[in-house]
Structures are given as C-alpha cells and as structure tokens.
Amino acid sequence: MRTIGETIKKRRKLLSFTQQELAGKLNISAQAVSKWENGAALPDLVLMPRLAQVLETTVDSLLGYHGAPVSKYDERYQGEEFYWGLNPNQLCYELMKLKPPTRPYRVLEIGCGEGKDAVFLARCGYRVKAFDESQAGIDKALLLAEKNGVQVDFFKANALDYQIEGEYDIIFSSGFFDYLPDNIKREFTSMLKGHTVVGGLNVINAFVDKPFMKKKEGQQRTPWKSGELFMCYHEWLFHKCEQIIFDCNSGGIPHQHCMDVLIAEKVLE
Ligand SMILES: C[S@@+](CC[C@H](N)C(=O)[O-])C[C@H]1O[C@@H](n2cnc3c(N)ncnc32)[C@H](O)[C@@H]1O
Incomplete structure (x- = not known):
C-alpha cells in the first residue's frame, strides 16, 4: 500500500x-x-x-482507506458455478487478432474475477498476471488455471492500492473500470498507460451513464461519462472505440446497461 x-x-x-x-x-x-x-x-x-x-x-x-475490506463479490464467487461463466470475453479474441501470441507477451488483467479470461489467454500462450480484490475469486481462478494446466500469476490486491511494476504488452480489464471512484479515474488510466510498452494495447470496457436509461436500485458503481474513457486515450491509436447498449437480468429485474469498449495501442512514448 x-x-x-x-x-x-x-x-x-x-x-x-x-x-x-x-x-x-x-x-x-x-x-x-x-x-x-x-x-x-x-x-x-x-x-x-x-x-x-x-x-x-x-x-x-x-x-489509503478505500472502504470495507471484504469484497461483495466474495459471496457471489463462493459457489461451485462460475458466476460469469467460463466463456472468454469477446475482447480476448479481438486482442489476439491484433497481437497474436507469437511470443509470450506480458498481460496484466485488473479485476480478473474468477479468472476465465486470464486462464484463456494463458492457454493461448500469453504470460499472464491477474488480480482481483476478491479472495474467493482468486481461489477459484487458481483452481481453474491448475485444471487447465497453465501458469497464471493470480493474486489478491485492491487496484486502488496496488502499485504496478514494470511494463506490459497488454493491459486488460473487463467489468472493473466503473469501480474506480470518479476522482481517480483519470489518474488510474494514465498510470496504466505509463506501464504499457510502445506498440502495446490497453483493452478496457467501462459502464457509462445515459440519462434515458433506468438506474438499477442500490447501484454502487460509478459509471463513466459517455466517451470519457476514449478521451483518456485520445493520443493512442484506436483499434476499437464502440458504445454498446445491452439487456441484463441480474437480480431478477430486467434492465439495460451501456458500455464503452476500447482497444487502443500506444504508438509513442
Ligand atoms: C463485473 S466483475 C468482472 C470480473 C471479470 N473481469 C469477468 O469479466 O469475469 C468486476 C470485478 O472487479 C473486481 N473489483 C472491484 N473493485 C476492485 C478493486 N478495487 N480492486 C480489484 N478488483 C476489484 C470485483 O471483485 C469483480 O471480480
């Protein structure tokens, strides 16, 4: 810390x-x-x-105080089932097309949950380090890696305290970015950019707020402003810069989410 x-x-x-x-x-x-x-x-x-x-x-x-130490995801990740399923995120396939694992590119995943994407990327030949603040998620991720016969450096950490060391070829994060408090979104993003090699990718999605969409009760996340994530990467080369709206039924209540999805490449130091 x-x-x-x-x-x-x-x-x-x-x-x-x-x-x-x-x-x-x-x-x-x-x-x-x-x-x-x-x-x-x-x-x-x-x-x-x-x-x-x-x-x-x-x-x-x-x-250095960022709220209760126990993640609400611990409860969700306790069961045998994988809360987010086992299918890799579509973004994993998209990043593979841009940076095929012709050598063991270094990947850092932030907010890896139960590790499905990290394990998938490791199986494809990437050298993956991944963390989440949920111990239950990390425990399951370690078992998943073992079951798949791959090495992933999984560990528990709070992204708000964790100090990234060295550089990565790919920084990947899905579903975590809207847990960043508003006042550190910009700082956090520029820190990730600083730890990415020239030619490397940042692959990120983030929920965004739309006034015409119904808010979910008890929402704890701090969604991004529409387009804000893209602005943080304005000087990088965009391979994907897309906004999607999709239906969700989590908690048994049908609602919609809006998400900004970005794959950007660092072209200059
Ligand atoms: C929507 S889930 C996505 C999990 C995974 N990326 C996936 O797509 O399967 C968000 C994840 O972010 C993690 N998370 C939230 N705040 C975090 C923080 N401050 N540090 C590390 N992980 C965090 C949660 O524990 C949770 O596993």
Missing part, C-alpha cells in the same frame, strides 16, 4: 504543482511538504481536509 507521502507526491505531480506551490496553498513551508513526501513527517491532522481539497481527492484516499 502507498504511504501518505507517496500519495501526496503522486497527486501533486498529477496536478503539476511544485512543492513550493502546494506549500503556498496550505500556508506552510516547502520543507514541510518535502518531509511528508520523503516519509520524514506526517501532515498535521487539522490540515488533512484542506490538503485533500487542494489535491482534488478525499481524506480517505490520502490515508
């Missing part, structure tokens, strides 16, 4: 403030900011709300 100092530094840089500028907004010295960022001191508690405001985030995020 990131320290408070690391989070402050990351947000400050994202907003293009110098230490001096951040200090000025808080009426403190630049040395104090430097000490926080180096881990030599912690911000005063009474300063936290103003600090969060200036850094356009929340006190919870600065402290």
Whole structure:
C-alpha cells in the first residue's frame, strides 16, 4: 500500500504543482511538504481536509482507506458455478487478432474475477498476471488455471492500492473500470498507460451513464461519462472505440446497461 507521502507526491505531480506551490496553498513551508513526501513527517491532522481539497481527492484516499475490506463479490464467487461463466470475453479474441501470441507477451488483467479470461489467454500462450480484490475469486481462478494446466500469476490486491511494476504488452480489464471512484479515474488510466510498452494495447470496457436509461436500485458503481474513457486515450491509436447498449437480468429485474469498449495501442512514448 502507498504511504501518505507517496500519495501526496503522486497527486501533486498529477496536478503539476511544485512543492513550493502546494506549500503556498496550505500556508506552510516547502520543507514541510518535502518531509511528508520523503516519509520524514506526517501532515498535521487539522490540515488533512484542506490538503485533500487542494489535491482534488478525499481524506480517505490520502490515508489509503478505500472502504470495507471484504469484497461483495466474495459471496457471489463462493459457489461451485462460475458466476460469469467460463466463456472468454469477446475482447480476448479481438486482442489476439491484433497481437497474436507469437511470443509470450506480458498481460496484466485488473479485476480478473474468477479468472476465465486470464486462464484463456494463458492457454493461448500469453504470460499472464491477474488480480482481483476478491479472495474467493482468486481461489477459484487458481483452481481453474491448475485444471487447465497453465501458469497464471493470480493474486489478491485492491487496484486502488496496488502499485504496478514494470511494463506490459497488454493491459486488460473487463467489468472493473466503473469501480474506480470518479476522482481517480483519470489518474488510474494514465498510470496504466505509463506501464504499457510502445506498440502495446490497453483493452478496457467501462459502464457509462445515459440519462434515458433506468438506474438499477442500490447501484454502487460509478459509471463513466459517455466517451470519457476514449478521451483518456485520445493520443493512442484506436483499434476499437464502440458504445454498446445491452439487456441484463441480474437480480431478477430486467434492465439495460451501456458500455464503452476500447482497444487502443500506444504508438509513442
Ligand atoms: C463485473 S466483475 C468482472 C470480473 C471479470 N473481469 C469477468 O469479466 O469475469 C468486476 C470485478 O472487479 C473486481 N473489483 C472491484 N473493485 C476492485 C478493486 N478495487 N480492486 C480489484 N478488483 C476489484 C470485483 O471483485 C469483480 O471480480
């Protein structure tokens, strides 16, 4: 998990403030900011709300608190059945056409659930690392990999805390992106872009909000604005940039979802 100092530094840089500028907004010295960022001191508690405001985030995020530790998916993934089935997402086939596994390309999957897509890609010859915050999902994913005789580096992690290391040829995420709080969507996406090699792909879908569609009761997700995901990748080459509306009957109540689907290639550093 990131320290408070690391989070402050990351947000400050994202907003293009110098230490001096951040200090000025808080009426403190630049040395104090430097000490926080180096881990030599912690911000005063009474300063936290103003600090969060200036850094356009929340006190919870600065402290690394992202809600209850148990995933609601744990319950869904407990049973024998695979909650999302075992058929790979159509996007797996589409990415294979663009980057066939002629060598073991490195794939990172975020929010892998019970691992159906990660296992499929590993079976096809990709070198896959995949994580989810649900331990029940990861346990099932490990069994699925074993059953299929493939190696996948599955692990439990919260995407909001996990620090990606190194670079990937493909970053894949289906059904997770609308769990990103609004205030970190942009930051998270640019972090993924930074960990993708030139020539690499980001393959992502995200639920989006449409005013003409009925909202599902108790919706916990924070859908993206229509087209917002595409905007985050405006300088990449789009292989797919599509909006789909589909029927869903989860929870026994017929409703519709709208989703932005993107396959983008990093063409320049
Ligand atoms: C709609 S499911 C999709 C699962 C899988 N990608 C699939 O398509 O079968 C969303 C997944 O995102 C995971 N998730 C939600 N928030 C997360 C977070 N902060 N960190 C990691 N995983 C998260 C959930 O546990 C869940 O497995």
